[in-house]
Amino acid sequence: MARPKRLVRTHTFDDWMSAGGAVVGSLCFTLVVFEHLLDGSGTLGFLVSWFAAFLLLYAGLVALNNPRPIVTERLVSATLWTAAGVVVFALGSTIVYTFAKGWNAYSHLGFFIHSMAGIAPTAPLSQGGISHAIIGSVIEVGIAVIIAVPFGIGTAVYMSEVGGRFARPVRTVVEAMTALPEILAGLFVYVVLIVDVGLPKSGLAASIAMAVTMVPIIARAAEVALRVVPAGLREASLALGAAQWRTVWKVVLPSARAGLATATILGVARGVGETAVVLITSGASTFVEVNPTKNPMNSLPLFIYTSYATHEPTAITRAFGAASVLLTLVLVLFVATRLLSRDRKAR
Amino acid sequence: MTTALPAPPASPGSGALTASGKQPRQLDPGHERSDRYFFAGARAIGLSVLVVTGAIAVFLGYQGIPTLHHYGLHFLTTTQWDPEIDKIGIAAVLVGTIEVALVAMAVAFPLAVMFALFITDYAPRRLKSWLISAIDLMAAVPSIIYGLWGFFLLQPHAINLSRWLSQHFGWFPLFHVDTDPNAAVWQQSRYTSSAFIAGLAVSMMAIPLACAVIRAVFDQAPAGEREAAMALGATRWGVARKVVLPFGKGGIIGGSMLALGRALGETAAVLIIISPAYEIKPRILEAGTQTTSALIAGNFGSATKAQLTALLAAGFVLFLMTLAVNTVAATIIARSRSGAGTDI
């Protein structure tokens, strides 16, 4: 009794052939012509020429059978697909290239266990490692999180649940602060705490500067998470006779759990990758340092930069190795936010 | 709804009275004592954000005063940065900052708009969430990694493009490079470490920021208008042209300006790619430039007290620039038809 579902295709056979034919034809054409006309502009130039030839050929093929609006539509579609491809390729090439160039460094297990204490940047890759940078990053970000999360979520609670005369200015300032260049936060901490007050360059100084940049990001994402909590829940809690702080603590915050966790992770992802901040405030050391208050402390971005700056090939490979570790960390955090938001939607 | 503090009731004389002449009661809000602490505490945290921001702004600005005293207005017009002979100015640095940011936006703007339109209207349904994830991931990658990518992977290819541009369009000051592009063995080093290449790397950070805002805005284009256009027989591009793009104007401009603000302040990628050069020049393809953030990052360690205040003054100028750009961006987004409900 039930009929089968109908297939509603948007592209005809002719469409596919036109597109495919244009791709192949333009490729051949470009291969032949390129060497004579546009040589010297390298791979990039080749790709651009191929794309131009493709558009022309495709437009011609489509115009054979279709009216003008369709031709425009096809050209736009091809351009958009290419643009998307370019962006995705750029991202993909960044990730793949980083892991590939770092392979020689992190393929040694010692890379994660040893630090660079007593080892020259030019030493072979089987020696030394980035344990000091990893530990430093963990400690610095950890302290920054301890400072930034209460302030960030607290500010979000203020904006969303308490409100009042200052809520609008605070929100405006939080928005503006998310855009503060990290170098200025670092510079501020450097001049005030390190130069004027005389604290040493240390992990703690870096953590403070990091927290300054993390708080607005956490606050903004957390406020969004709180705003999404249905008003009915707050009303139900108030109607039971709960004080407002209990309503926030026992009803609003738990309901926004996933969003708040995402906000924190976003802040952490930002903090762990900041180079300018650690460059200015923490000083680079070569050995493992666990006390954040006294001595310079290395971290992943800082290690990457200082290794790169030596311009020595082995140091650069180590830099890529550290970059691979940093990238893995960011990927893990990123996947965590995705899982959290999927959980939330499923509920 | 917020669990907001109850507003003070209408004072006598304002608002309509009842037929029997009654006025609203002044209510004792009757908060528990614990709630009073809660409100005070939350307010304190919120205000602390204001205080810290104010402190940064005031501090940076305040430090600029000795600099202006010392160097005078020449600070803004001098191009050199020679601490040895005490001749420093940020003219070249500001120009370089803007050049790098503009290159980044020239690349990022079209790509961001196209990618956003692709995601909302052209991509197959199953791909949509993956593409959104790709954009978010792109935003999460630390800038130093883009710096490495730009220097080691992109630069060797991009300098071919630079050379081609200077070969054929070198008559235009923007694309001119002080070397012979037609020589059989051309000088690669004249094309590396340029504002152009730095701009390309910075665009990797600008694209996801702009695209996230623009995509969110395109997604909110009213479905009713979309359907009306489709029912009239419009192609996808027709719908985009007539409904989505006009609706998203505010978001496009606002998102781009946010990305511009980011590009102005970018440090790590720029540090890695450029080689510092202090002159005002439109020749973005040529090696050598300097941006404010790279200036600060590169010189803070070796600066004397006076030069440190100069760096702070430069930082203050950067602060004002990014603040202005971002405030304008936020206003445009909030005011536009598309932006009212966007959470950027």
Added chain:
Amino acid sequence: MTLTADAPVAPPTVPAPRSAGALSPSRLDAVEVSAWFGDNLVLEDVSLSMPAATVTALIGPSGCGKSTFLRILNRMHEAIPGAALAGEVHLDGADIYAPGRRVTDTRKRIGMVFQKPNPFPAMSIADNVLAGLSLTGRKVGRDERAELIETSLVRAGLWAEVKDRLDDPGGALSGGQQQRLCIARALAVRPAVLLMDEPCSALDPTSTRRIEETIEELRRDVTIVIVTHNMHQAARVSQQAAFFLAEQGTPGGIVEAGPTARLFGDPVDPRTADYVNGRFG
């Protein structure tokens, strides 16, 4: 519009059995209540007596202030920014708006069930029932806890359906079950009065009937004031009713109030007659 109810229905003579979680219903009197939203006067001089252990229905077309009036009865009205009120509300003779009275105390004695069921999704069914206690900082012993959960869910007519899955999340129930959970939650704090703001309007007919049965069973233990759009429901569950109306451009108020049977069968005011006969609204 200053109308008080006609002779209120006498409370039942059979006393409620004293047991754990015993409820003792209270009398509620509104005296010349007016309400503003900003400068907008939405209710004018409403007076109504709601006797203990009775169900009072507030009926009338949308937008004439019934829900606003209800919210004034448990001091939820003032939680809205810009809202103001005048007049008094007496719970067993004492004005709940008197200076020095805690808002939270009032709400503990006068509970509310909302139009859209709102169980706390982050809590289990059992925790939802006890939420009123944990949110107000009251501790319950372990044995008392289980008994309170069972009693409240039985009173709300939900025990049989959820007794085996008390640890499931509160949001995992159907709409009607969620609303009964909200009723159980409100009952667990042993209120003297229970306010219900169109509790069945978002539910299907079967759930609606179940909740109406619950209201009838609860009446002796809790005074109930229910806002409803559904006249037939009002006729079914209430002993007395008040008809609210806001004519074009004027603030809302009570046109007529009295025993339900009389209001529906032999109304005094022609507007009431029009409404209960379906000629508008």
